[in-house]
Amino acid sequence: MTEVLTNSGLQLVLVLMVAPLLSGMIKTLKARLQTRRGPGILQSYRDIFKLLRKGMVIPETASWIFSATPYVVFGTATLVGLMIPMTTTHAPFSLFGGVLAVVYLLALGRFFLALGGLDTGSSFGGLGSSREMTISAIAEPAMMLAIFTVALGANSTNLSEMAKVAVGQSWRFLAPSQMLAFAALFIVLIAETGRIPVDNPATHLELTMIHEAMVLEYSGPYLALIEWGASIKQLVLMTLLVNTFFPFGLSSNWTAQTVGVGLVFYLAKLLMLACMIVLVETTNAKLRLFRVPELLMVAFILGALALISTFLF
Amino acid sequence: MNAFPVSAAFALSLAAYFAGAVTSLASWGKPSMARNICCGAAFAGGAMGGLAAVLGIFRGTPVHWSVRSGIPLFAYSFSYDALSGFFNLILAILTIAVSIYSLGYLEEFEGRRNIGIFGFLFHLLLLSLTIVFTAANAFLFLIGWEVMALASYGLVAFYHEQRESRQAGLLYLIMAHADVGCLLLGFALLIQGSGSAEFASFHTAAAHLSSGRQSAAFVLFFLGFGIKAGVIPFHIWLPAAHPVAPSNMSALLSGIVIKTGIYGMTRIFLDSLGGVPSWAGLAVLIVGVVSAVLGVLYALMEHDLKRLLAYHSIENIGIILMGLGAALIFRVAGHPLLAGVALIAAMFHTLNHAIFKCLLFLGAGSVLHSTGTRNMEEMGGLIRPMPVTAFCFLIGAVAISGLPPLNGFVSEWLTYQSLLAGFGATGGLTRILFPLAGSMLALTGALAAACFVKAFAITFLALPRGAEASQAHEAPRSMLVGMGSLTIACVALGLGVTWFLPVFNAMTEQLLGQRVVPNLVTGSGFVLSAGTPHGGTVSTAIIAVGLLVLALPAALLVSRATKQFGRKRGPVWDCGLPGLSEENEYTATGFSKALRMIFYVLYKPRREIQAVFDVSPYFPKEIRFESEIEPTFEKWLYAPLQEFIFRVSSRMRTIQAGSIHAYLAYIFVTLVLLLLFGVRR
Numbered sequence: 001m002t003e004v005l006t007n008s009g010l011q012l013v014l015v016l017m018v019a020p021l022l023s024g025m026i027k028t029l030k031a032r033l034q035t036r037r038g039p040g041i042l043q044s045y046r047d048i049f050k051l052l053r054k055g056m057v058i059p060e061t062a063s064w065i066f067s068a069t070p071y072v073v074f075g076t077a078t079l080v081g082l083m084i085p086m087t088t089t090h091a092p093f094s095l096f097g098g099v100l101a102v103v104y105l106l107a108l109g110r111f112f113l114a115l116g117g118l119d120t121g122s123s124f125g126g127l128g129s130s131r132e133m134t135i136s137a138i139a140e141p142a143m144m145l146a147i148f149t150v151a152l153g154a155n156s157t158n159l160s161e162m163a164k165v166a167v168g169q170s171w172r173f174l175a176p177s178q179m180l181a182f183a184a185l186f187i188v189l190i191a192e193t194g195r196i197p198v199d200n201p202a203t204h205l206e207l208t209m210i211h212e213a214m215v216l217e218y219s220g221p222y223l224a225l226i227e228w229g230a231s232i233k234q235l236v237l238m239t240l241l242v243n244t245f246f247p248f249g250l251s252s253n254w255t256a257q258t259v260g261v262g263l264v265f266y267l268a269k270l271l272m273l274a275c276m277i278v279l280v281e282t283t284n285a286k287l288r289l290f291r292v293p294e295l296l297m298v299a300f301i302l303g304a305l306a307l308i309s310t311f312l313f
Numbered sequence: 314m315n316a317f318p319v320s321a322a323f324a325l326s327l328a329a330y331f332a333g334a335v336t337s338l339a340s341w342g343k344p345s346m347a348r349n350i351c352c353g354a355a356f357a358g359g360a361m362g363g364l365a366a367v368l369g370i371f372r373g374t375p376v377h378w379s380v381r382s383g384i385p386l387f388a389y390s391f392s393y394d395a396l397s398g399f400f401n402l403i404l405a406i407l408t409i410a411v412s413i414y415s416l417g418y419l420e421e422f423e424g425r426r427n428i429g430i431f432g433f434l435f436h437l438l439l440l441s442l443t444i445v446f447t448a449a450n451a452f453l454f455l456i457g458w459e460v461m462a463l464a465s466y467g468l469v470a471f472y473h474e475q476r477e478s479r480q481a482g483l484l485y486l487i488m489a490h491a492d493v494g495c496l497l498l499g500f501a502l503l504i505q506g507s508g509s510a511e512f513a514s515f516h517t518a519a520a521h522l523s524s525g526r527q528s529a530a531f532v533l534f535f536l537g538f539g540i541k542a543g544v545i546p547f548h549i550w551l552p553a554a555h556p557v558a559p560s561n562m563s564a565l566l567s568g569i570v571i572k573t574g575i576y577g578m579t580r581i582f583l584d585s586l587g588g589v590p591s592w593a594g595l596a597v598l599i600v601g602v603v604s605a606v607l608g609v610l611y612a613l614m615e616h617d618l619k620r621l622l623a624y625h626s627i628e629n630i631g632i633i634l635m636g637l638g639a640a641l642i643f644r645v646a647g648h649p650l651l652a653g654v655a656l657i658a659a660m661f662h663t664l665n666h667a668i669f670k671c672l673l674f675l676g677a678g679s680v681l682h683s684t685g686t687r688n689m690e691e692m693g694g695l696i697r698p699m700p701v702t703a704f705c706f707l708i709g710a711v712a713i714s715g716l717p718p719l720n721g722f723v724s725e726w727l728t729y730q731s732l733l734a735g736f737g738a739t740g741g742l743t744r745i746l747f748p749l750a751g752s753m754l755a756l757t758g759a760l761a762a763a764c765f766v767k768a769f770a771i772t773f774l775a776l777p778r779g780a781e782a783s784q785a786h787e788a789p790r791s792m793l794v795g796m797g798s799l800t801i802a803c804v805a806l807g808l809g810v811t812w813f814l815p816v817f818n819a820m821t822e823q824l825l826g827q828r829v830v831p832n833l834v835t836g837s838g839f840v841l842s843a844g845t846p847h848g849g850t851v852s853t854a855i856i857a858v859g860l861l862v863l864a865l866p867a868a869l870l871v872s873r874a875t876k877q878f879g880r881k882r883g884p885v886w887d888c889g890l891p892g893l894s895e896e897n898e899y900t901a902t903g904f905s906k907a908l909r910m911i912f913y914v915l916y917k918p919r920r921e922i923q924a925v926f927d928v929s930p931y932f933p934k935e936i937r938f939e940s941e942i943e944p945t946f947e948k949w950l951y952a953p954l955q956e957f958i959f960r961v962s963s964r965m966r967t968i969q970a971g972s973i974h975a976y977l978a979y980i981f982v983t984l985v986l987l988l989l990f991g992v993r994r
Binding site (some may be wrong): 052053054055056057058059060061063064065070071072074075076078079082093095096097098099100101103104105107108110111114115118119120121122123124125126127129130131133134136137138139140141142143144145148149151152155156157158161216217220221222225289290293300303304307308311 | 694696697707711714715716717722726729730733736737744745748749751752753754755756758759760762763765766767769770771773774775776836840843845847848849850851852855856859860861863864867868870871874875877878879880881882883884885886887893895897898899903904905906907908910911
């Protein structure tokens with residue numbers, strides 16, 4: 001019991017603390033690659049801290065949905081963070097929800113975020129909500145196919161079980177099915193976390209924005225919760241990628257030592273994936289909105305190929 | 314356990330419906346009395362039916378009643394087993410909620426509509442549904458089926474002064490008879506094999522059917538029940554018929570009447586027909602996938618709130634069929650345990666869909682009651698005048714989108730798990746189909762979420778878009794209680810699923826010879842498992858508690874900041890042009906524009922814009938915008954079919970010249986032919 005509680009507490013702290021760090025790291029890396037100095041890796045902490053110490057302006061047109069949304073977004077993202085193995089294969093909440101619950105809980109957060117966008121009556125909110133729901137809808141089948149490929153290999157949708165099976169065969173990522181599934185999930189990751197070439201997290205131009213348009217009317221602590229939640233969601237999806245495909249450093253024992261070693265490996269793996277994302281973001285231009293489905297179709301086909309190749313090899 | 318309590322409760326519920334039908338009709342001229350009798354009798358019948366269902370399900374062994382009639386092959390035989398009990402349970406839950414709701418809803422009928430006739434049709438529908446779910450004789454079943462179709466027709470065409478209702482009613486009647494024709498032929502095949510019309514006799518007879526006849530029987534039953542369930546491509550009547558009925562009846566039509574198709578399939582394919590051909594399960598699965606995806610894609614394009622909900626019924630029937638198809642495949646492949654999980658997924662989704670769809674239609678009914686329009690583009694901001702309705706509708710919307718921790722998520726989760734299990738349990742190309750079907754279920758779920766963001770937000774959030782919406786008022790209390798009870802059911806079935814599952818024990822034992830539920834519950838009763846040792850697990854109760862616990866510190870953080878730094882209301886950002894109005898809001902059509910463009914191959918959208926300019930083309934005085942999508946099935950399947958039927962009937966007219974001598978000759982020739990046929994046998 002104490003082990004479960006310590007594990008939960010530890011992972012909760014990890015989720016809450018590493019998520020903004022990761023966002024900051026990506027921003028700084030991106031700036032460096034574009035030969036800018038960048039804001040520094042601690043900037044996301046500063047942003048959240050600053051927003052938590054500001055007053056709020058709630059739109060006159062908004063109802064209680066607008067106020068409930070930040071809690072749902074933050075709550076779902078954090079809960080999902082407890083279901084996913086990070087430093088060892090023991091995710092504290094993995095019994096209470098596997099990969100399907102993770103995907104659907106994130107969808108619950110998105111559902112409310114889209115409602116929050118429409119609740120203000122502003123055209124920007126509606127525009128963002130419409131685009132967000134559209135893109136996530138066509139990203140979903142690709143994501144599920146790729147996840148199924150991994151889940152079928154492990155014979156389980158339970159994330160700890162999946163991680164355990166992965167640990168047993170660390171070099172499995174070299175199999176064609178795994179590489180294809182990784183590619184598919186990587187594209188989905190880009191779409192789901194709102195990165196170039198699908199969405200631009202740094203823009204406030206109505207022609208291009210998706211996530212930023214939805215949250216345009218949020219301010220102060222509510223905005224802090226939403227931004228924090230979004231960074232946790234990004235962390236969760238990236239963790240899903242690094243730990244299911246590259247289970248290095250994951251141990252199936254839970255002791256202080258394995259957690260420590262696991263943490264070092266985990267952060268290193270996240271850094272590598274962050275570098276990949278930064279590389280993609282810097283070398284690509286944002287796609288026109290109606291070209292995004294084509295990209296996601298590519299992900300879907302990669303997922304289908306991954307599935308077929310598990311069948312063949 | 315004694316069979317008496319089940320029999321008594323069942324008989325009482327039938328009696329209540331019968332009495333309700335007669336007395337409603339009798340109190341023709343006294344609207345207020347008719348209303349009370351109609352709702353009271355329905356409530357009593359529902360309560361008794363629910364009692365009978367619970368007793369029948371947990372009794373373990375089926376109860377039979379049979380009264381012989383003088384007519385060959387026909388007997389008044391009823392059988393109350395676990396499957397009947399389960400569908401009667403769904404019926405009872407909906408009946409209770411709808412009867413409470415109707416007490417307020419029918420008030421506006423007083424003086425305008427004939428409540429006597431309405432009550433008669435309503436009770437006739439409930440009576441026939443009960444008969445359909447318990448009949449153990451093919452002809453009794455068909456009589457119940459036919460009465461159900463006629464009662465539904467009366468309710469669909471209830472607003473008969475409107476052309477739309479009459480047309481929808483006619484279409485419904487035609488399709489209902491196409492389906493009864495298929496069923497009649499299907500039963501004829503079985504009766505020919507067994508020499509009796511009792512369901513119990515089919516079981517042994519079906520085993521001796523040649524594979525050709527078995528396939529023919531499967532196809533006929535699948536067509537017949539599929540038309541009733543509204544699977545694509547036989548769905549065209551559903552989005553026409555369900556929206557035009559009074560809203561409390563739309564709730565029943567979408568909630569339970571189309572489920573008779575699911576009941577029939579389960580009864581015939583898993584029980585009576587014994588074994589189905591091996592491709593049958595695959596056919597059901599594929600039809601399910603197509604219905605689910607196309608159903609939700611068409612729903613997205615609707616801005617008529619009730620039509621949107623009707624299309625979602627097609628989608629959810631598709632999801633149910635995915636589970637049912639998987640169950641059939643597993644049974645043929647010899648995996649009763651997996652078949653049990655898939656069957657439970659399908660049946661649980663049937664129950665869940667009945668509850669949240671009923672809830673959503675009742676919610677739409679309140680909105681319609683209050684604003685007088687079904688067009689979402691004229692609504693908006695209703696969450697302020699109608700807070701309770703809005704909350705109930707929101708819960709229904711979250712549940713139907715399959716989002717945790719509500720009931721829709723649980724049944725979709727079970728469907729996913731059985732589809733994933735299919736990959737390991739089957740061989741060949743079928744293996745690949747399972748995860749692909751799973752990914753299509755994911756697409757369906759995500760599109761449904763998009764659709765319900767639209768439905769809820771455009772109807773209830775932001776500023777009112779029309780005069781009616783700005784003068785809306787909350788529904789009367791009885792309507793709120795009706796919706797509230799279903800809302801509670803959505804939450805309870807979602808969080809307490811592991812305590813509800815034992816309901817399925819008797820059903821899986823009877824149909825598949827195995828208790829499955831003990832494999833599905835682990836973690837001291839809180840955790841739902843996929844049934845395999847290391848398979849997936851989920852706990853909606855813990856998820857709900859976890860969400861609350863994690864949102865709590867966030868709420869504390871916000872409230873502290875609010876206390877210190879303030880929180881005020883301000884105008885929405887209007888790009889510097891003063892006066893944001895409802896005209897700036899996103900519309901339902903606008904919201905689905907992106908998907909309309911992405912799936913243009915399917916929709917083939919057509920739009921027409923006419924603008925009237927005064928001086929400059931940049932400042933139009935007036936804009937008329939028209940947009941529609943191509944009704945693919947109507948245009949390419951039903952229009953040619955209709956043309957063909959008209960052509961054939963105009964040819965046939967030549968033999969009906971109106972001469973009595975010719976008609977007598979026809980009768981004579983027919984008689985001779987029949988005699989010859991009889992002699993030959």
